[in-house]
Amino acid sequence: MSALVDEQRLEASPTRDPKLPRIKPHTTSEIKAHLRSAKTLWCPGCSNGTITRALVDAILGLQLDPEKVVVVAGIGCSGRVSAYLDYSTVHTAHGRALAVATGVKAADPSLHVIVAMGDGDSSAIGGNHFIHAARRNIDLTALVFNNSIYGMTGGQMSPTTHLGDKSTTSVYGNVEPAFDLCELAHAAGATYVARGTSWGYQQLASVIAGGIAHKGFAMVEAMAICPVYYGRFNLTADPAQFLKSQKEHAVPADKFAEGETRSHEHYPVGLLHHSEREEFITALGRIKELAREHGDG
């Protein structure tokens, strides 16, 4: 069992994007007040606790009413976050979190709906829902815990496992190229796209907060580490070494040149894409007005 709170992680803080809300890290007791339990089933060295804490920090930093926060999660290691957070929470079926969240947000637009998913959850089994939620520009915050592997089932390759990587279902090396989830979301129409890492804690909290504050579909990719499966098969089983590799691989978005080649060892972090267009629930409200006029006439 690993705890959700680790004071040492808080010290790491990469460059902050000036356009994003600055999130002051809250104390452990403030964080714990938003948790049903600080005991998790995540493996030692897993970064899901760090990402969860960053989410709570973002919610605290934005001063959201906790009663109006809803976390809808899929299935996998990331999905378990729904049981730990002390908000209204839904642990849905594998891949279906965004579709369920679409119904939640449409039925009660006053809610802040955050959708926690894994990489396979969001882009393999849930890939269809992912691109369509982005296309609709519905006001949800998709938080993807990307550890490049199926952890809960014991280390199988996912759509974000890199070419050549080893997993329990790619023992000779993965022959499939990986998705860049941020570019996928952008191409599908997401109006806020950002990436953070479990190493860059404050930036991660900041991009999550920016996503929640954004009115429209926000995609936040949290680069996670899975030392037990992904790391052991590929990079390193040492969580500290794994975290350090994120520091080396992540480049602040403003220092990343246009057209520069991206790879899993060289990728931009921070706010990657931001635009404004009519949000889906707002558009539905407009339709209701039209329909009422039509009904009256």
Added chain:
Amino acid sequence: MTTTAAAAPASDAALAGRAVLLQGNEAVAEGAIAAGARFFAGYPITPSTEIAEVLSRRLPEVGGTFIQMEDEIASIAAVCGASLAGAKALTATSGPGFSLMQEMIGFATMAQIPCVVVDVMRGGPSTGLPTEPAQGDVMQARWGTHGEHSVIALVPNSVEECYTLTVQAFNLAEQYRTPVIILSDALIGHMREAVVLPEPGSLRIAERGMPDCEPDEYDTIASTLDNILPRPPLGSPFKVHVTGLVYNRRSGTPDTSDPAAAADLGRYLREKIYHHRDAIVRVEEVEMDGAEVAIFAYGSVARSALAVVREARAQGARVGMVRPITLWPFPTQAVERMAEQVRTVIVPEMNIKQMSWEVQAAVNGRAKVVDHGRVDGKLITPEEILELVRPEFPYHRWEDA
């Protein structure tokens, strides 16, 4: 749960009380609105599409939401989400889409989410006969999702029942916190009949209540079979957790390591329906007084069966009909009563033996069961059924109808 006579919106009032020509699918849509449904998510599929089309126009008029989703999996998932956020919600589909929905019907069953799923049955399997009626999904409705569970399924046989059973489906869904399936078919869905819709206020509408306790007490109280507590909506001070995992029935927290908790939940999910079987199950019995032969027929086939009963009785042959309006839970008591009375039960259905096996199990040797199935997309005619009835009256002189 509380029951109120909800005021229907103005455009409903305009329809009520006088005969209107409606299609079965349109009647489902109007029934849903009358029942208080304010959310629909769906995906176009023949022969159910009119339900989506009508609701895309009607729901926004009454302040509701229509969303055309990317597939049927997303449709039922969005329906679950909307219901959890407090809305009465439905989706409508046909066989191929119904198959895709089984995953989230299981989630709704496990997580006890009230919702309505309309399956306008067509010929299958696979793409099958998209425009032709069938009754091949009756067992899928019962056992389509994996794992032990119970389900409520209603079978309309007229346009009027498309309306009234949709209202009833929402009431049952709210009362028992469960998905309710309406098994219509391509004939019932596309048929037009003159119907007189109920006056606004005359319908019994079940509304979702709030539990009568403080938020911090909620996790310590478990529903009983006779007192099924409503779940507060997402975004309330109750801060509920909803999961598809096996959970502790009091706290709602996942509990997959305690066999006793799993057994408690598993039995509860079944018994909360079966314990109330008498209240849920509705059966129509026609000319069963003194009947020697009974036709067990449901949905559109029951219309042909009714014609046979009328013809046989006119000719002095004692034939009756038992028509399940509730197909699941299975109307075991009504079938047992029938088995005690008649010598033969004829089961015509637009599938091969799906319900006749169930009838046979309940009859349990007390009467002969004659099954008759069609899977060519064509209706079972009164003449066909009459051909099965005649040999059961070997000494009767039949005149040509």
